Amino acid sequence: MRMTYMRGRGTTMRGRVTFVAGLAIGLVAGARAGRERYDQLMRLTHKVADNPTVRKATSAAGQKAGELASAAGHQAADKLPKITEQAKQGATKVRGQLNHSKDREEALSDFQ
DSSP: OHHHHHHHHHHHHHHHHHHHHHHHHHHHHHHHHHHHHHHHHHHHHHHHHTOHHHHHHHHHHHHHHHHHHHHHHHHHHHHHHHHHHHHHHHHHHHHHHHHHHHHHHHHHHHHO
16 A cells, blocks of 8 residues: 555656656747747837837827817816815705704603
């Protein structure tokens, strides 16, 4: 019985060593291939970014985004007083309800 346990454990260790060796080989091979692919993608990215048409489109998109952000800011500023007034009204309503509830509790405690 003890021999079976040792044999099983030896097989497991051999499997682990094989796995780790395969992992190391894959890591080294992948790192080389990965670096070459990374360099290739970076060259392509720089080529596209340096293209005058792309630069022009990027500039136009940035300008439009700035205009939209400015318009959204103006709209928010226009709506802010209304929202503030609604918040004040809501707070006043809640405050009134709380005061009414407090008055009821005091009246009930006086009654008891």
